[in-house]
Amino acid sequence: MEPLLKINLIDYLIIIIYFIFVLGIGYFLRKAMITSNDFLLSGRKIPAWITGLAFISANLGALEVMGMSASGAKYGMLTAHFYWLGAIPAMVFVGVFMMPFYYGSKARSVPEYLKLRFDEKTRAFNALSFAVMTVLASGISMYAIAIVFQMMIGWSIHFSIFISAIVVLVYIFFGGLTSSIYNEVLQFFLIVFGFLPITILGLIQADGWGNLATKMETVVRGSTHIWSNLGNTMNNPMGIEWFGMVMGLGFVLSFGYWCTDFLVVQRAMAAKDITAAQNTPLIATFPKILFPFIVILPGIIGISLFPKEAFFSDAGTIDYNRILPVLLGKYLPNGMLGIGLTALLASFMSGMAGNVTAFNTVWTYDIYHAYINKKATDKQLLKMGKYTTVVGVLISIASAYIALGFANIMDYLQLLFSFFNAPLFATFLLGMFWKRSTGHGAFWGLLLGTLAAGIHHLLVSNGIISYYSEMASNFYQAIYSWTTAFVLTVIISLLTKPRPENELVGLVYSLTPKPVTSHIPFYKRPSTLAIAAIILTIIFNIIFW
Amino acid sequence: MLFDIRLPIGFIFTIFGAIVSLYGLLSNQNIYDSHSLGININVWWGLVMFIFGTSFLIFAFRKKAKNE
Numbered sequence: 001m002e003p004l005l006k007i008n009l010i011d012y013l014i015i016i017i018y019f020i021f022v023l024g025i026g027y028f029l030r031k032a033m034i035t036s037n038d039f040l041l042s043g044r045k046i047p048a049w050i051t052g053l054a055f056i057s058a059n060l061g062a063l064e065v066m067g068m069s070a071s072g073a074k075y076g077m078l079t080a081h082f083y084w085l086g087a088i089p090a091m092v093f094v095g096v097f098m099m100p101f102y103y104g105s106k107a108r109s110v111p112e113y114l115k116l117r118f119d120e121k122t123r124a125f126n127a128l129s130f131a132v133m134t135v136l137a138s139g140i141s142m143y144a145i146a147i148v149f150q151m152m153i154g155w156s157i158h159f160s161i162f163i164s165a166i167v168v169l170v171y172i173f174f175g176g177l178t179s180s181i182y183n184e185v186l187q188f189f190l191i192v193f194g195f196l197p198i199t200i201l202g203l204i205q206a207d208g209w210g211n212l213a214t215k216m217e218t219v220v221r222g223s224t225h226i227w228s229n230l231g232n233t234m235n236n237p238m239g240i241e242w243f244g245m246v247m248g249l250g251f252v253l254s255f256g257y258w259c260t261d262f263l264v265v266q267r268a269m270a271a272k273d274i275t276a277a278q279n280t281p282l283i284a285t286f287p288k289i290l291f292p293f294i295v296i297l298p299g300i301i302g303i304s305l306f307p308k309e310a311f312f313s314d315a316g317t318i319d320y321n322r323i324l325p326v327l328l329g330k331y332l333p334n335g336m337l338g339i340g341l342t343a344l345l346a347s348f349m350s351g352m353a354g355n356v357t358a359f360n361t362v363w364t365y366d367i368y369h370a371y372i373n374k375k376a377t378d379k380q381l382l383k384m385g386k387y388t389t390v391v392g393v394l395i396s397i398a399s400a401y402i403a404l405g406f407a408n409i410m411d412y413l414q415l416l417f418s419f420f421n422a423p424l425f426a427t428f429l430l431g432m433f434w435k436r437s438t439g440h441g442a443f444w445g446l447l448l449g450t451l452a453a454g455i456h457h458l459l460v461s462n463g464i465i466s467y468y469s470e471m472a473s474n475f476y477q478a479i480y481s482w483t484t485a486f487v488l489t490v491i492i493s494l495l496t497k498p499r500p501e502n503e504l505v506g507l508v509y510s511l512t513p514k515p516v517t518s519h520i521p522f523y524k525r526p527s528t529l530a531i532a533a534i535i536l537t538i539i540f541n542i543i544f545w
Numbered sequence: 546m547l548f549d550i551r552l553p554i555g556f557i558f559t560i561f562g563a564i565v566s567l568y569g570l571l572s573n574q575n576i577y578d579s580h581s582l583g584i585n586i587n588v589w590w591g592l593v594m595f596i597f598g599t600s601f602l603i604f605a606f607r608k609k610a611k612n613e
Contacts, residue, residue: 010568014561021557032547050550182550189554193561193597197590201581333576335568335587339561339594 003154004322005329011338018342019167021186022349026171026179036381039176040361041108042270046178050185051276052283055267056291057184060191061351062344063141065295066148069327070320072299073311075237076216076223077544079299080292084226085250088285088537090258092530095281098259099268100515101432103277105506108269110262111366117431117507119439120370125446126424127366130262131359133417135392138355139399140414145348146400152325153341161400164345168353169393173386177270177361180353184267187346188287194343195294201331202301215304223300226544239469248475252482256425263358274515278526285533289540302327356392363388415457422478423449423485430489435501435508441493449485456480549608555601562595 033039071079107113111130115123146160171179206212213224222229222236229236230245238245258264258281268280302311302323310326313319328340364385369376376384402409427446430437456477459465467473505511517525569587577585 010564014564017557017560017564021553025553028548045547178547182553185550186554186557189558189597193558193590193594197581197586201584201586204584205582331581331586333572333580333587335565335572336581336590339565339590 003150004152004325005337005341006334007153007337007341008334010335011341014335014338015342015345018190018346022167022171022183022346025182025186026173026175029175029179029182032178033174033176033382036364036378036385037108038178039382039385040357040364041266042176042178042181044270045272046181046270046276048271048276048279048283050181051267051271051280053188053287054181054184055264055280055284056288057188057191057347057350058264058267058354060187060291060347061141061354062145062148062348063351065191065195065344065347066321066324068292068295069299069302069324072296073303073320073323074220074299076220076300077226077292077296078223078229078236078238079296080226080540080544081245081249083288083292084537084541085246086254087258087288088533089250090254091281091285091288092533093255094259094265095268095278096526096530097509098428098432099278099281100274100512101507101509102265103269103271103274104512104515108365109361110260110265111362113507114427114431114442115366115370117504118427118437118442122427122439122443122446123366123370125443127362127370129420131362131367133420134263134355134359134362135395136399136413137417138352138359138392139396140403141348142352142396143400143403148321148325149345149348151322152328157404161397164349164352165393165397168349168356169389172353172356172360172389176385177266177357180350180357181267181270183346183353184350187343187350190339190343190346192294194340195298197336198327198331198340199293199297199301202298202305202327206301206305212300212304216300219304224544226541228545233468233472238471239467240472240475244472244475244479248472248479252422252425252478253475255429256421256423256478256482260424260428261421262362263354266358266361275517275520275524275526278515279524279529282526282529282533285529286536289533289536298327299323306330352396356389356396359392360385360388363392418474418477419450419453419457419481422453422481426482426485426489430486430493431508433509434490434493435504435510436498437489437493438496438498440496441489441491444492445485445487445489448488449481452484453477453481549605551601551605551608555598555603555605558594558598559602560598562591562593562598564591566591566595 037043068079102113105113105116107116111123111127114126142161142164146157149155149160150157171183203209203212206215216224220237230242233239233241268277271277271280308318311318311320311322313322328337332340364381368384369381373380423446426449427442431442460467460473467476501511517527522528566588569585569591572587577583
């Protein structure tokens with residue numbers, strides 16, 4: 001099978017230089033890793049603009065990048081809801097309202113906050129489910145990307161898996177979370193410089209957005225406006241109406257991910273002070289608002305300007321995941337092609353590194369230190385963090401190979417993961433903003449909310465409930481599971497004994513003094529950044545209404 | 546003891562920009578006709594990356610000089 005892209009020496013040279021830099025970053029950081037805090041939390045001394053860029057890069061794995069352009073081709077601008085509706089409000093919320101508790105409580109991880117606020121069993125449930133999910137997810141995406149690289153440039157699957165695993169292992173082993181964060185910032189700029197030319201050239205070829213939109217409407221009807229077709233499931237390609245979109249994606253799924261997923265929250269926890277921690281997701285909102293133009297527009301460009309046959313798989317049907325790789329080959333000559341591929345490779349590796357560093361920290365602090373060796377010295381924790389890196393990478397490789405052999409198992413696992421995030425946001429919302437909520441309430445609400453997602457899924461797959469599209473089904477599943485967790489946590493909390501208020505200072509909104517911002521220049525204040533982000537988001541929603 | 550992240554980013558984009566734009570000057574125009582609408586994207590975008598990279602380096606070295 002011929003590879004899709006023809007790369008030459010100059011492209012390889014660029015890829016090799018990139019590898020040297022990535023390893024070099026880890027190498028030069030090794031002396032800064034003295035305590036477990038340095039290794040797992042970057043010593044809490046990273047400036048906000050760096051943690052902010054890492055915050056969005058950690059979410060921008062190669063799978064997401066390709067998935068967004070695939071979705072851009074299928075659903076058009078409606079995909080932007082995953083940014084302007086499904087990310088920005090939640091990022092603003094976590095920055096302004098939740099970060100003071102995450103950072104201020106001195107918790108070292110999301111599960112540890114649950115321990116401080118609620119109890120041991122709630123932490124254990126979250127730590128275990130998170131650790132298992134992250135490390136398996138990392139393996140699954142490794143497998144998926146290895147297949148893409150095989151298709152694009154003919155690298156064997158084993159070669160892609162091992163080279164990326166070894167590079168990631170080396171740079172995290174030496175440089176810890178800081179290494180991961182630095183590489184994520186590098187990845188951010190590589191993605192911008194690697195993919196922006198595709199959008200620019202595509203818009204030149206189409207002769208402007210207006211013409212492109214007209215063409216796109218003939219391919220996928222109702223795909224160039226984001227709100228005006230949401231009145232009815234029949235009028236838009238996603239098959240969903242505004243309520244499911246706003247509540248399912250905009251509220252439950254988005255807040256569940258951005259506000260509670262340790263992979264992203266960890267970046268903010270590494271910031272140098274509480275203002276920097278708050279500003280981390282807020283600074284991240286600005287590139288996030290603009291990212292649809294880099295990751296979604298290529299999908300629209302591909303499907304409207306090129307014949308469908310250009311994206312056919314070997315089986316002769318359209319494969320939307322091919323759109324981005326094919327466009328790289330169409331628009332970028334050798335030279336720039338190397339930059340585009342490096343961008344994809346960078347998001348591949350730092351996506352994996354993000355998972356490994358989050359796994360590291362949760363394992364070391366929430367499982368090893370909490371249950372296995374309660375009296376561990378810091379030296380032992382640092383050692384454990386480093387060893388866990390090796391183990392985490394090995395498990396990722398193993399699960400990549402399981403995925404290679406049994407693709408179905410991985411589909412089931414991914415399905416299972418989707419049950420966990422939605423109810424977790426109910427737990428955090430009540431934990432941070434309702435002092436009456438209790439550990440028993442949180443634990444059972446979380447458990448039964450997760451179960452509710454599972455039951456909903458069973459009902460859908462047996463045809464007892466049906467939706468117009470799979471996406472609508474996912475959004476409503478999240479709504480039901482969140483509501484179950486919320487209601488049950490409230491009821492059980494009211495029936496159980498609350499914790500005394502003095503134990504909850506620094507953990508609950510009403511009992512914690514607000515961070516003082518009067519000494520900070522106004523343009524660096526979280527509230528200023530939050531308002532600017534919201535205004536900008538509203539403007540884009542109106543432009544593409 | 547962390548180094549300034551602007552250093553590696555500045556260096557890598559300066560190098561990438563130099564390589565890509567130099568390759569753009571030396572390569573045959575027909576690869577641009579068949580890919581990038583006749584625009585020599587290597588020269589232009591290489592230059593953009595080069596300027597971005599060097600300005601990061603300038604920032605980093607200025608800050609270093611100020612701290613010393």
